[in-house]
Amino acid sequence: MESNGWEDPRSLGSTSTRGPGGAPGGGEPAVDGDRGAGSVEHCPLHLSSCHECLELENSTIESVRFASAENIPDLPYDYSGGLEGLDDDLRPERDERRVNVTGKAPNILLYVGSDSRDGLDRLQQVRSALADCVDTDCYTLYHLPPESALRDPWADNCLLLVIATAEPVPEDLCRRFTAYLSQGGKLLALAASFTLPGFRVTSKTPLRDTVQTLVFCKADGSPVRLSVLSSGCVYEEGPGEPLGPGKLRGHLDSEDGDRLLVQVPFGTHGGEAVLCQVHLELPPSSPAVQTQEDFNLLKSSNFKRYEVLMEILTTLGLSCDAKPAPALTPLYLLSATEEIRDPLMQWLGKHVDPEGVITSSKLSLKFISSYTSEIEITPSAIPVVTDMESFSSENFNFEIYQQNLQTRKLGKVILFAEVTPTTMSLLDGLMFEMPQEMGLIAIAVRQTQGKGRGKNAWLSPLGCALSTLLVCIPLRSPLGQRIPFVQHLMSLAVVEAVRTIPGYQDINLRVKWPNDIYYSDLMKLGGVLVNSTLMRETFYILIGCGFNVTNSNPTICINDLITEYNKEHGAELQPLRADYLIARTATVLEKLIDTFQDQGPNGILPLYYKYWVHSAQQVRLGSAEGPKVWIVGLDDSGFLLVHQENGDVVTVHPDGNSFDMLRNLIVPKQR
Incomplete structure (x- = not known):
């Protein structure tokens, strides 16, 4: 050795x-x-x-x-x-989490055929898809090269064997894989030529690399319909007799009803295989996806693709439970400009208690010069490191943020965390006391308790731009009299932050009333949450915002749109970063607020309508049986205007209704 x-x-x-x-x-x-x-x-x-x-x-x-x-x-x-x-x-x-009831090591072995460039690409695709489904702290994914598959005693240390290659599997390897199954092994074949007695793989060339509708039957009998990328092969009856039909199955939603997925029990020791002729391992951004229409269909079904994949893995004995929340990290107090640093520290010295703590109704912040692992961090008590020299992050480049923040006030003082419960709570104890010119913003890489409208939760995976920005608006001002417009301005700022970058003007990022950021009118990739408090003559407004920048899952991200644009137009636009876009968004928002304060709603509505998804959209009010109406715009207060069949125009309030984009409904939002 x-x-x-x-x-x-x-x-x-x-x-x-x-x-x-x-x-x-x-x-x-x-x-x-x-x-x-x-x-x-x-x-x-x-x-x-x-x-x-x-x-x-x-x-x-x-x-x-x-x-x-x-x-x-x-x-x-x-x-x-x-x-x-x-x-x-x-x-x-x-590590008890890595021990399982089979007594085997928690290894998932990936066989992708030869070590060609295509094979290594497949390995990465399969590894990425499975890592999104299982906890990689509990399972380890290993490449199983052909020579190791023949030579090494891997079968006793394998919970699941995944075969993902259209190349013919050599006969001696087929025998080893079948022997593994006969000993109680579990196998998943993804668009592979490998099959078992009772089935044969038949080529149907017209289906190859086309998007088809799969009807998948789960173990409990419930169906899932989704768009999938076909391998170009189907399963037909073949020589030999299968042990019996499994519960999982999938067929094309077509006249032929071709079988694309079968579950096959094998042997007398609990062996089991799921054979699949759709590319569950490939993301919608794969080069195999040929058209924009196909990309849209696959992206719309991406969540269901993972649902099907996790159902298969669970049936084969793996756990797809949610991964544990990451550990909370300290906050760092950063200032975007040197001239604001001294006034900030002087203000802080006057407002902390003798223990260096500022307490609010939601949490306490303890300001310290440096952090050690002995200092406890809880959702209600978070240390804040004031020494900027000690700050570093792999996920947030502070220099990029500083260079792209071009504001007078907004976003100048930053509370940054790698992992925090929610950015919406971090500014609670500072927002009413700190001078407005210091421009507070809280930024996080991950949130463990992200918040949406009403009782909604906000998923916060790595790659999402997460921030809460403090904005102070005089009550007796054009925007102070129309506070619902704030959420529209923030949504618009995110879209403008991307589409005003030279070369990126045609990236199909849009706004959806009242508070969402969308890819076209198809998929949500971001949202805005606004909490406002009126004290004396000023609105103190916390604007929470999260939008997907580099994370393709669970829906879609901005860099997916850039990749598709490059593919369609032969362009070479570079992917974007969360730190860069958070800074640009704050900059654009400040300009939009200034325009609104100078010109009122008419100063920003033409730009808002340019990017919104609702022009002449027909919906039903209240429910599927409600009156039919047409969207005509926003009223003077920022509420939605709809035109009824009888000619009347009525207003719908954002915090009472929410679109179901798939059914063109306006439905009451749970409060």
């Missing part, structure tokens, strides 16, 4: 490992005086040899892993073997 930079296993001291025949280390008998007492010699191991050697291999991996954990990459290994010789104080602790 190659050392790969591992430390000498003999560092385990008195631990010994017995090989075949009782000789230490599995080699020749030890000779007294050859080595120090208790030392062990580990001879080369042949992975395809006898059972005793395989046990020794597992034991050696466990021992070396414990001896030098920091230098050892993750390997497929068997938790059940090789620890008997260790003293209790040397026995490595097991």
